[in-house]
Amino acid sequence: MVKIEQILSKAVSPARYAGGEFNVYPHKKDAALQFLLCFPDAYEIGMSSLGLKILYGLLNERADTSCELCFAPLPDMGELMQKNNIELFSLSTRKPAKQFDIIGFSLSYELCYTNIPYMLHLARIPLYAEKRGEDFPILLAGGVCTVNPAPFAPFFDIIAIGDGEEVLAELADTYTANKKAGGSKRTFLEKAAKIKGIYVPNIGVKQGVIQRAVVEDLDNAFYPVKVPVANTEAVHNRAMLELFRGCARGCRFCQASFISRPVRHRSPQKLLTLAQGLIRETGYEEMSLSALSACDYPHLSELLQGLKPLVQKAGVRLSLPSTRVDSFKISLSDYAMRKASLTFAPEAGTQRLRDIIKKNISEEDILSAAAAAFKQGYTAVKLYFMIGLPYETEQDTDGIAELVKKIKSLYKQHASNRKPLKLSVSASTFVPKPFTPFQWEKQIPHAEILRIQAKLKNALKPLGVKLSAHNAGASKIEALLARGGQNLAAVIEDVYSGGGKFDGWTEYFDYARWQNSLAKFNLDAETATGEIPAANPLAWDNINVGITKDFLQKELARARAVL
Amino acid sequence: MIVCKFTKLHAARYMPHLDVMRTLTMALRRTGLSIAYSDGFNPHPLIYFAPPTPVGTASECEYFAAATPEPPEAFLKKLNTSLPHGIQILQSAFAAANPNLAAACGAAQYEIAFEKPVALPLKEMLSAKEFEISYLQNGVPITKQVRELILDAFGSGKTYRLTLACGNKNLRADRLIAFLLRNNPAPPYFTVTKKRLFTANLTDFDTLFFNDSPKKETHEKK
Numbered sequence: 184m185v186k187i188e189q190i191l192s193k194a195v196s197p198a199r200y201a202g203g204e205f206n207v208y209p210h211k212k213d214a215a216l217q218f219l220l221c222f223p224d225a226y227e228i229g230m231s232s233l234g235l236k237i238l239y240g241l242l243n244e245r246a247d248t249s250c251e252l253c254f255a256p257l258p259d260m261g262e263l264m265q266k267n268n269i270e271l272f273s274l275s276t277r278k279p280a281k282q283f284d285i286i287g288f289s290l291s292y293e294l295c296y297t298n299i300p301y302m303l304h305l306a307r308i309p310l311y312a313e314k315r316g317e318d319f320p321i322l323l324a325g326g327v328c329t330v331n332p333a334p335f336a337p338f339f340d341i342i343a344i345g346d347g348e349e350v351l352a353e354l355a356d357t358y359t360a361n362k363k364a365g366g367s368k369r370t371f372l373e374k375a376a377k378i379k380g381i382y383v384p385n386i387g388v389k390q391g392v393i394q395r396a397v398v399e400d401l402d403n404a405f406y407p408v409k410v411p412v413a414n415t416e417a418v419h420n421r422a423m424l425e426l427f428r429g430c431a432r433g434c435r436f437c438q439a440s441f442i443s444r445p446v447r448h449r450s451p452q453k454l455l456t457l458a459q460g461l462i463r464e465t466g467y468e469e470m471s472l473s474a475l476s477a478c479d480y481p482h483l484s485e486l487l488q489g490l491k492p493l494v495q496k497a498g499v500r501l502s503l504p505s506t507r508v509d510s511f512k513i514s515l516s517d518y519a520m521r522k523a524s525l526t527f528a529p530e531a532g533t534q535r536l537r538d539i540i541k542k543n544i545s546e547e548d549i550l551s552a553a554a555a556a557f558k559q560g561y562t563a564v565k566l567y568f569m570i571g572l573p574y575e576t577e578q579d580t581d582g583i584a585e586l587v588k589k590i591k592s593l594y595k596q597h598a599s600n601r602k603p604l605k606l607s608v609s610a611s612t613f614v615p616k617p618f619t620p621f622q623w624e625k626q627i628p629h630a631e632i633l634r635i636q637a638k639l640k641n642a643l644k645p646l647g648v649k650l651s652a653h654n655a656g657a658s659k660i661e662a663l664l665a666r667g668g669q670n671l672a673a674v675i676e677d678v679y680s681g682g683g684k685f686d687g688w689t690e691y692f693d694y695a696r697w698q699n700s701l702a703k704f705n706l707d708a709e710t711a712t713g714e715i716p717a718a719n720p721l722a723w724d725n726i727n728v729g730i731t732k733d734f735l736q737k738e739l740a741r742a743r744a745v746l
Numbered sequence: 747m748i749v750c751k752f753t754k755l756h757a758a759r760y761m762p763h764l765d766v767m768r769t770l771t772m773a774l775r776r777t778g779l780s781i782a783y784s785d786g787f788n789p790h791p792l793i794y795f796a797p798p799t800p801v802g803t804a805s806e807c808e809y810f811a812a813a814t815p816e817p818p819e820a821f822l823k824k825l826n827t828s829l830p831h832g833i834q835i836l837q838s839a840f841a842a843a844n845p846n847l848a849a850a851c852g853a854a855q856y857e858i859a860f861e862k863p864v865a866l867p868l869k870e871m872l873s874a875k876e877f878e879i880s881y882l883q884n885g886v887p888i889t890k891q892v893r894e895l896i897l898d899a900f901g902s903g904k905t906y907r908l909t910l911a912c913g914n915k916n917l918r919a920d921r922l923i924a925f926l927l928r929n930n931p932a933p934p935y936f937t938v939t940k941k942r943l944f945t946a947n948l949t950d951f952d953t954l955f956f957n958d959s960p961k962k963e964t965h966e967k968k
Contacts, residue, residue: 189935191760192802192920198765203757203831205769412772414757414830415765466772466828497775498783 185267187277194260198415199226202274205412206464208239210276211249215359218242218250219273219283219320223290223298224687226254230411231419233473234326235289238347240407245352247359251275251283252411255298256305258684258691264305271306280306285321285358287351290328290335293664294657294687299338300679310676312340312385317368323354329382330395330442331617331723334664334671336384340368341375343382344726345396346428348404350380382726395728401428401447408460412467421469421502422461424454426486430475434530435541435742436572438616438665439475441735442728451482455489462497470494471502478503524563524605525556531572532582539574539745540621541738546586553590557597563605564590570635570652571613571627574746580635583610584642591646609651610639612658615712616665617723618730620738625714626662629655629694656694660686662712663697668722674700747811747844748818749955750825751837754805755939758832763798766833770810773828779821782813796847796943796951797913803920805940806836807854809847809951839956850954852946853897854912856919862934863903866926872899879925892917897948912943 191197220239222229229235235252242250251273256264264270270279280286280302288299300310303322309315312322324335325343332342343350354375361371369386376383380396398404406425413420429446430439449457461470470490474480487501494501504526529549531537537544553564568583587608594604612632615624627635632655640650664671677700678686685691701707715721717736754766761769771791774781783789792813799805814821818838826835871877877893895917898909910917919938927933943951952958 196762197760197801198757198762201757201760205772205828205830412769412830414761414769416768420768463776466774466776468771468775497778499775 185269187269187272190260190263190267190269193263195257196415199254200256200260200274201414202277204274204414206409207275207411208243208250210251214247214249215362216242216245216248216285216355217283218248218355219253219280219286220250221253221255221280221286221288221302223255223288223295223302224292224685225257227413227415227417229254229289230413230417232289232291233423233425234291234347236407236410236423237405238287238289238325238351239411240409241348241351241405242355244405245355248355251278253280253302255295255302255685261301261305261684271302281308281320283320284362285323285354287323287325288339290324290326292687293328293661294692296335296664296675297679297683297686299335300676301684303338304679311337313337315340321358321368321371325351327439327442330438330726330728331665331667332382332384332726333669333722334667334675336382336669337672340372340385341381341383343380343396344393345380345728346398346404347396348398350378350396353378354381390725392725392727395442395726397445397729398428399447401449402453406449406457408457409464410461412465419471420467421471422465422467422499423471423473424458424461425449426454426472426474426477426480428474431479432476432543433541433738435539435620435738436530436569436613436616437475438619441618441730443475444729448481451486451489454486455493458490458493462493462499468498469500469502471504473504524565525553525561526565526567527552528567529586530567530569531575531579532568532584532586533579535745536572536575536579536582539742540569540572541742546589549586550589550593554593554597557594558599560599562598562600562602564607566590566606566608568608568610569613570610570639571632573613573621573624573742575627580639581642583608583639584646587643587646587648591648606648607651608643608648610636611653612655614658614662614665617721618728618735620735620742622666622721622735623715623717623739626659626712628709629659632658654689654692654694656697657686657689657692659694659708659712660692660697663701663708666715666722667711670704670706674704674706677703747813747841748816748821748838749809749811749841749845749847750818750822750835751952751956752808752810752833752835754799754808754833756804756832758830759804760801761833762801763795766798766808767793767795769830769833770825773825774812776828777824779816779824780814794844794847797851797916799940800918800920803856803918803938803940807940807943807951809943809955811841811845811847813844837952837956837958841955845955847951848913850945850951851913851943852911853909853944853948854940855898855907855909855942855944857939857941858901858906858908858919858923858936859939860904860906860934860936864927864930864934866899866901866906866923868899868901868906871896871926879922881921881925892922896922907941909944 222235239250242248253273272279303310322339323341324339325347329342329344357374372383372386375381376388379394382393427448429443431446433440530542615621636652643650681696683696781791783791794811796809822835822838878889879892880889895911901907908919
């Protein structure tokens with residue numbers, strides 16, 4: 184039999200599969216619960232996931248649980264494994280996935296859904312929950328995508344909705360108690376169905392509406408400082424300090440904001456202790472202050488003052504992502520911040536459309552923040568826009584190039600050095616998501632996405648600015664899956680059978696493959712991503728994230744009132 | 747300046763060179779060992795490495811030089827408390843100035859371990875005036891004259907040793923072996939471990955930096 188070691192040298196970047204990371208917990212062979220935490224994307228992406236690191240640490244800190252990580256093998260490695268009869272294995276002990284008690288998938292991006300059948304196929308585990316008997320592991324799904332679990336619900340025994348920390352601890356307690364009492368998989372699932380935030384879709388228990396789990400006291404919630412450090416460069420190669428959860432802004436397109444309320448802050452004291460731990464245990468050269476809108480942290484200047492001596496002593500750089508222009512009040516350069524690049528997300532090209540989506544930023548805010556940044560020595564700016572927003576007109580997309588022009592001329596006026604301005608503009612396509620006021624809105628047709636992208640590209644060309652735009656087909660499928668119902672499970676399975684996996688990667692995504700599979704089930708992407716009448720039932724009506732439909736409808740009416 | 751010898755075994759043998767450099771830098775930051783940084787906009791720690799060992803090749807003889815005021819013994823001890831599996835500092839010593847490990851390197855000795863006994867045509871290879879091998883590099887076929895890069899080769903059965911040019915002129919042991927096995931319908935699995943590093947005139951790096959005869963060899967645990 185060919186051993187894993189023998190195929191590693193043949194794979195691209197085998198460090199992804201070799202294990203041996205610093206800060207990995209030692210395996211507890213006799214632990215009652217053997218847990219495999221799967222991330223349905225590549226190692227370098229999964230190893231950057233904060234959620235994964237939190238759950239990995241939390242489970243391993245338990246005496247009765249041993250948790251290992253597992254990522255989706257890239258297609259070349261997947262082929263090598265199948266050719267050599269090697270099953271999906273855990274990263275550290277290289278144990279077959281099938282031998283674990285619970286396999287948890289962290290789902291944070293719709294285009295990863297085809298990697299569920301892919302990984303289960305490699306693991307030789309039946310895809311559908313109803314086809315797995317007592318002998319197969321229990322399959323669990325968590326992560327932000329579970330607010331609409333319908334498209335993948337038939338695959339999983341348990342779906343966790345909301346914050347994972349407390350739910351997962353309770354699930355582990357329930358599992359070990361059930362095992363000790365000699366209970367079956369079914370009795371465990373029945374008990375699990377009583378936990379808040381847990382949806383058990385496939386054993387016929389009546390659960391009513393599932394409430395999202397919320398960790399109320401973030402200060403006392405588990406937060407890892409001994410985080411595994413990737414052996415080959417991860418996309419986010421830095422320590423992450425989570426300042427708070429939730430976002431009070433309520434931009435009408437933003438799902439993250441509506442599904443993570445209320446806003447819960449960590450105290451500056453707690454954050455300083457965590458920061459010290461992260462510096463000591465990881466050795467990253469960069470620490471990122473992370474939150475949906477980190478600049479909105481109310482104790483930011485107090486925190487930065489406390490962090491300054493810590494990071495300077497250790498030679499660590501601070502970074503503050505998702506900078507909102509209207510929060511750019513503090514002089515960041517005083518705090519060992521990276522001064523290279525600044526990110527603004529105006530999202531829309533005109534004030535009218537920014538008002539419709541409730542992005543409360545004026546053009547004046549953007550321009551004055553940019554001028555201030557240029558005076559401070561910033562030489563690179565990234566601008567994030569969206570196209571295809573509800574009620575968008577030609578003027579709105581034209582406004583993007585006009586704003587870019589203004590920022591360019593500001594740089595000429597205010598630049599404090601002679602480096603040319605590095606300006607990058609990215610335009611993603613609006614995806615209507617569940618639990619947002621725009622959940623009923625249509626996504627613009629595929630051809631229209633391409634037309635606007637081409638128009639923008641042409642408008643930016645004379646300014647010497649290159650547009651980076653998302654793949655139009657991928658945005659279509661993201662919208663389809665985000666709002667999809669249970670009928671999509673068979674489509675996901677079919678797309679995988681046709682060779683689809685790693686759909687989040689432009690080089691592997693194939694829109695035609697999705698169209699073919701959809702056609703087999705009499706579906707099409709354009710109809711499925713059209714407007715949903717307000718009276719229609721929604722696939723996610725059985726989930727309550729803490730926001731009422733009534734509230735969302737009122738918010739939508741407010742958006743329309745701008746017109 | 748001090749010079750350290752370290753291993754790259756087990757899972758770490760798959761770690762690309764850049765990540766080995768990053769790993770050591772991170773370990774220095776974790777342990778708080780002091781190290782000099784370069785000037786400039788993006789200061790980086792002053793660590794200098796011997797030529798990279800290819801991904802997949804294990805090594806018992808990696809070297810780096812670091813600009814640190816720490817005593818070599820304490821440096822080794824402390825750094826060893828904070829390294830990932832397979833990377834371990836074996837020796838450390840003062841060096842007067844930056845020894846430029848990359849330029850000093852001329853050859854390396856590799857141990858090839860086969861799963862099953864195999865007969866390699868070493869005699870023919872060594873007695874030939876010219877020896878051309880071909881291999882795929884990023885999917886592109888390459889042919890290369892390598893006779894002058896092969897300094898020594900011996901062994902039999904399951905274990906062989908090759909001494910090959912390493913550095914500016916370089917021959918990868920795994921490529922040479924794969925070429926020698928090219929006509930074998932089912933080539934046996936083998937591992938490559940770098941055992942010794944030499945200067946161009948075949949002085950062992952250990953003699954050069956640690957005044958040692960090369961006797962300390964660790965063995966890869968299964």
